[in-house]
Amino acid sequence: MSEPHATGSALLRPKDLDPDHGRHLLREMIRIRRFEERCVELYSGALIRGFLHLYIGEEAIATGVMATLRDDDAVVSTYREHGHAIAKGLGMGPIMAEMFGKVDGVSRGRGGSMHLFDAATRFYGGNGIVAGGIPLAVGVALADRMQGRDRITVCFFGEGAVDEGAFHESINLASLWDLPVLFACENNGYSMGMALERAEAQTDLALKASGYAVPSWHVDGMDVLAVEEGTRRAVTAIRGGGGPVFIEYETYRFRAHSMYDPDLYRDPAEVELWKQRDPIPQLTETLSDLGYLDADGLATIEAEVATEIDEAVAFAEASPLEPVEDLERFVTSEVTP
Amino acid sequence: MTAPTIEQATVTLTLREAYKQGLRDALMRDDRVFLMGEDIGAYGGCFAVTMGLLDEFGPERIRDAPLSEVAIVGAAIGAAMNGMRPIAEIMTCNFSLLALDQVVNNAATLLHMSGGQFNVPVVIRTTAGAGKQVAAQHSHSFEPFFAHVPGIRVLSVATHEDARGVLWQALQDPDPVVLFEYPRIMTIEAELPVEPAAVDLDTAAIRRPGSDVTLVTYGATQYVVLEAAAALAEDGVDAEVIDLRSLRPLDDATLLTSVAKTHRAVVVEEAWRTLGIGAEVAARITEEAFYDLDAPIGRIGCAEVPLPYPKHLEEAALPQVTAIIEAVARVMHRG
Numbered sequence: 001m002s003e004p005h006a007t008g009s010a011l012l013r014p015k016d017l018d019p020d021h022g023r024h025l026l027r028e029m030i031r032i033r034r035f036e037e038r039c040v041e042l043y044s045g046a047l048i049r050g051f052l053h054l055y056i057g058e059e060a061i062a063t064g065v066m067a068t069l070r071d072d073d074a075v076v077s078t079y080r081e082h083g084h085a086i087a088k089g090l091g092m093g094p095i096m097a098e099m100f101g102k103v104d105g106v107s108r109g110r111g112g113s114m115h116l117f118d119a120a121t122r123f124y125g126g127n128g129i130v131a132g133g134i135p136l137a138v139g140v141a142l143a144d145r146m147q148g149r150d151r152i153t154v155c156f157f158g159e160g161a162v163d164e165g166a167f168h169e170s171i172n173l174a175s176l177w178d179l180p181v182l183f184a185c186e187n188n189g190y191s192m193g194m195a196l197e198r199a200e201a202q203t204d205l206a207l208k209a210s211g212y213a214v215p216s217w218h219v220d221g222m223d224v225l226a227v228e229e230g231t232r233r234a235v236t237a238i239r240g241g242g243g244p245v246f247i248e249y250e251t252y253r254f255r256a257h258s259m260y261d262p263d264l265y266r267d268p269a270e271v272e273l274w275k276q277r278d279p280i281p282q283l284t285e286t287l288s289d290l291g292y293l294d295a296d297g298l299a300t301i302e303a304e305v306a307t308e309i310d311e312a313v314a315f316a317e318a319s320p321l322e323p324v325e326d327l328e329r330f331v332t333s334e335v336t337p
Numbered sequence: 338m339t340a341p342t343i344e345q346a347t348v349t350l351t352l353r354e355a356y357k358q359g360l361r362d363a364l365m366r367d368d369r370v371f372l373m374g375e376d377i378g379a380y381g382g383c384f385a386v387t388m389g390l391l392d393e394f395g396p397e398r399i400r401d402a403p404l405s406e407v408a409i410v411g412a413a414i415g416a417a418m419n420g421m422r423p424i425a426e427i428m429t430c431n432f433s434l435l436a437l438d439q440v441v442n443n444a445a446t447l448l449h450m451s452g453g454q455f456n457v458p459v460v461i462r463t464t465a466g467a468g469k470q471v472a473a474q475h476s477h478s479f480e481p482f483f484a485h486v487p488g489i490r491v492l493s494v495a496t497h498e499d500a501r502g503v504l505w506q507a508l509q510d511p512d513p514v515v516l517f518e519y520p521r522i523m524t525i526e527a528e529l530p531v532e533p534a535a536v537d538l539d540t541a542a543i544r545r546p547g548s549d550v551t552l553v554t555y556g557a558t559q560y561v562v563l564e565a566a567a568a569l570a571e572d573g574v575d576a577e578v579i580d581l582r583s584l585r586p587l588d589d590a591t592l593l594t595s596v597a598k599t600h601r602a603v604v605v606e607e608a609w610r611t612l613g614i615g616a617e618v619a620a621r622i623t624e625e626a627f628y629d630l631d632a633p634i635g636r637i638g639c640a641e642v643p644l645p646y647p648k649h650l651e652e653a654a655l656p657q658v659t660a661i662i663e664a665v666a667r668v669m670h671r672g
Contacts, residue, residue, distance in 0.1 A: 074419070108452030117451035124418065125451060129442050135411020136443060142412055143419035146371070146397065166438075169405035173412060176403065330453035331487050333511035 003273070017225065019292040025067065025224050026283050026293070027301050029059040032083040033280060034305050035092060038313065039082070039099060039113075043259055048099045050112045055083035057222075057254035060279035061186055062087040064227025065154060068235045074122040074144075074153040076137035079114035080186075080253075081126035084156055090118045092308055093315035104319035122151075130191070131157060131164035134183075138170045141179040141244075152180040152238045159248075160191025162205050168212075171246065175212045178243035182234050183209065185246065186221065188253045193265040209246035221251030222277040225286075254278075346531045353523040355500035356386045360424070362533070363504050364394050367422055370508060371398040373409055374426030374462075383428045384464065384520050410436035410461060414444050414513075417459035422508050427463040430479040430517065436461075437482070444513040445488030456511045460504065466557045466607055467651055468521035473643035476651075478556070478608035480517055484584040484617075489513045491584040492538060493555040497527040499582065502536035510538070519557035541588040543595070547577035550665050551595040551602040553618050555581040558607045558656055565661035574665060584614055589621055596626050601668040603635035605656050610638030632668040637661060 036056050042048045055062070062083035069075075077084040085095055090106055098105030099113055107117045117125040124140060127133035137155035144151045161167050162185065174181045185205055189196055196203050206216040215237065219230035227249065234245035252274035256263035287293035350358070363370045372387065378401035381388035391399040402409045406427055413425035427433045433440075440461065447455045467476035484491045494503050494516055507514040544559060545566050554562045559580045566576040577595050581587065596602050602622055604615035619634040640654040 076415075105452070107450060107454070110452050111450045115450050117447075117454050119451075119454040124415075124455070125447065127443075129438060132411075132438065132442055135408045135439060136415035136418070138408065139412035139415020139417070139423070140419045141415075143416040143421040146416070147420055166407045166411065169403070169408035170411065172403060173405060173408045177400075330449045333448060333456045334453070335511075 017290065017292075019290075021067075022283070022287050022290075022292050023297070023301070025063055025228070026280070026287060027305065028063040028066075028087055029224060029280050029283065030301055031092070031305050031308065032059045032062065032086050034302075034309055035086060035312070036082055038309050042099070042313070048113070049101070050114075051079065052113050052259045053080040053257065054253065054255040055080055057274065057278065058186060058188060058251045059083050060224035060227050061184070061221045061249045061251060064224045065184060065231045067228050068232040069154065070151070072122060072151050074124055074137075074140050074151065076124045076133040076140065076153065076155045077116075077126045078130075078133065078157055079126050079128045080158065081116055081156075082113070085116045085118070085123060085126075088123050089121045090116065090123055092312040096312040096316040097319045100316040100319070101321070102316055102319035103322040104315065108322055110322070131161035131166035133157065134161065134166050134170040137181055138174045138179060141174065141181045142177065145179055150239055152182060152235060154182045154184055156184045156186060158191060159185060159187035159189070159196055159205060160194070160199070161185070162208065163191065163199055171209060171212045171214060171244065174244040175214045178241070180238045181244040182231070182238055183214070183244060183246040185248045186251055187248050188251050190253075190257070190266065192257045192261070195265070206246060206248040209248075214244050214246050215242075216246035216248070218248050218250060221249030222274075222279050222282070224279050224283055347528045348531050349526055349528050350497055350501075351523060352495075352497055352500055352519075352525050352527075353384065353386055355497040355529070356494075356518055356523075357388070357390070358501045358533075359504035360387065360390060361393070362501075363424070363508055364390070364398060366505065367508065369420065369422040370424065371400060371421065372424050372426060373400040373402050373413055375402055375404055375409070375428055377401060377426050382426075384523060386518070387426070406432055406435035407439055411439040411443065413459045413461070414439060414457055417457050418447070418455050422458055422460075424460045424462060424504070424508075427461065429475050430463045430465045431474050431477055433461075433463045433479065440483065440489065440513070440515065441486050445486045448512065449488060457513050458508070458511050460507050460514045460516060462516045462518060464520050465517045466519045466521050467644045467655055468557070470646055470648055470651060472646040476644040478606070478639065480556070480584050481608050481613045483515045484614060486585075489515055489585065490538065491515050491517070493517045493582055493584055495519050495522060495556050495559060495580070496542075497529055498534060499536050501529070501533045503538065506536050506538050517556060522557045522560060525560070538583055539586070539588060540583070541591040542580045542582055543577060543591070544580050545576065545578040547575040547599070549575045549599055549601070550577070550668060551592070551599045552576050552578045552605060552661070552665070553581065553592065553602060553615070554578065554605045555584060555614065556607060558605055561656060561658060562605050562661060565658045565665070568658060568662060569665055574669060576665065581614065581618075587617065587621065589625065592618065592622060593626050596622055597629050600629055600631040602630070603637065603661065603664045603668055605637045605661055607639055607655060609641055610636055611641060613638050632670065635664040635668050637664055
């Protein structure tokens with residue numbers, strides 16, 4: 001059974017926390033959470049279809065990681081990607097339009113929930129193949145290195161991707177060639193219904209990664225301040241030319257794998273235990289204790305986020321569908337770059 | 338009185354050298370081009386195509402990679418999406434199956450799925466074909482696997498002029514190109530103009546014009562087909578031999594023009610016949626030029642077996658001159 005850390009580590013570093021930055025982190029996590037909660041409603045209303053993999057419970061990771069990046073750093077994501085996309089700065093309206101399959105979606109509505117892409121923010125897409133984005137991330141980083149740019153590439157993947165050969169081939173290559181990649185492993189304990197200890201003989205994934213001569217460490221993925229601190233250390237090292245880093249973020253998804261999943265394989269008590277470590281109330285409490293946020297402040301954030309989501313839904317509803325005549329556009333490029 | 342001919346300087350090259358010249362040319366013309374693959378550097382390439390390139394261009398651009406087909410192809414895709422022009426080499430197409438996920442789910446898919454945002458200008462070189470007695474995991478012809486997939490260009494490069502010129506053209510394509518080369522014929526020599534001619538990626542090449550029957554083929558098999566055509570000529574049958582070159586997209590126009598002239602066609606390939614390129618070619622001719630045909634289209638492919646090691650069985654599995662002549666006799670109603 002997956003168990004959260006017992007320590008309330010959010011209280012470890014609050015005195016260094018800038019109030020504005022703390023509120024920013026909270027707002028980002030709330031944006032992701034409320035966006036997905038609205039997606040669930042819209043799914044029930046059949047406005048969103050297909051697969052919908054929720055990030056609820058894991059918001060601290062996307063939020064904390066993005067806080068350490070520059071705008072020109074790249075992100076390669078997975079099918080559980082809404083949080084990564086929102087935190088990377090993709091517009092919520094175009095993301096929602098994508099969920100609706102509308103032409104104003106980030107991918108013209110062609111990808112849906114699992115395939116958000118945005119060249120402008122260097123968001124290289126959600127990938128529906130477990131570990132399918134990892135070799136790609138290595139190549140993105142290789143190209144930056146060969147072109148003399150100090151950008152880094154963050155590659156998100158779940159612990160299930162560590163089962164795949166693509167992960168092992170890729171991290172070895174990145175290490176061998178000292179490439180600027182952060183391997184960001186979001187270990188939520190279950191690859192769909194398969195518990196980590198049923199899939200991996202060695203469940204310490206950071207230990208596994210260290211076998212590729214890659215500096216690797218664990219970070220509490222339920223604590224956004226811990227995520228930011230642990231990631232910043234990695235990003236600094238990588239940008240400094242130190243080669244790749246692997247971080248195992250220990251986290252948990254509060255919802256099922258996807259909307260199709262009846263969640264029969266987890267003990268409800270385990271889910272409840274992890275919910276005690278929900279990153280949003282944790283940070284809210286920290287900010288409140290520090291006097292950085294009161295009830296009105298929180299209500300304001302919630303209201304502003306609700307408005308943003310309403311506007312995103314309205315944007316999605318107003319967007320037309322892609323014309324059927326465009327079906328075969330972009331199978332190949334329309335212009336030679 | 339005959340017009341004076343301008344003596345054009347020529348050079349004699351093996352096919353292997355022609356492939357290498359294509360690579361050198363690309364590396365010299367574009368700094369973004371680099372090679373990545375197994376044993377392409379210090380070893381000189383499994384088929385010696387990249388011999389000497391490491392010394393000439395250095396390890397940053399001639400990248401020996403571990404035995405990691407997924408990472409090689411996947412990283413080439415990522416690098417292509419971020420401003421480089423990578424050429425990934427996979428020793429044989431049997432090994433390419435390990436990387437098929439990256440080719441199909443990423444390279445071929447990302448442009449369309451991203452709504453036109455991310456094109457993938459990667460070139461993947463691999464080899465196909467039997468004839469070296471290396472048995473069932475090094476001898477197959479998987480061009481049809483790749484040609485099935487929308488979003489990638491698939492080229493079959495088996496002549497010297499193409500080998501020298503096609504790579505540069507492939508690198509100008511903003512989208513993924515899978516390029517098949519043929520080890521069995523790499524020692525064949527040809528005399529070529531010193532200056533390479535531009536190669537058109539979109540068209541099939543007529544390797545032998547003829548009027549009685551169209552023989553459609555690609556890859557190393559075209560040398561067998563040309564041999565059969567020479568034998569047929571002695572028997573009074575004038576065969577036109579078409580090398581498809583581009584397996585995706587197919588050059589329908591050249592096929593249909595030829596069939597409109599000959600009214601008969603036989604497709605010959607080294608891949609398995611079932612669901613092969615020949616099946617597609619036959620279907621297209623039937624759809625578009627049924628009333629031009631005087632006989633059903635003939636198809637010859639590899640026997641439907643994993644290619645065996647012993648020479649006599651390998652030969653029995655592959656398209657041979659006799660079988661081609663017999664197939665032509667059938668469509669000429671002479672059989």
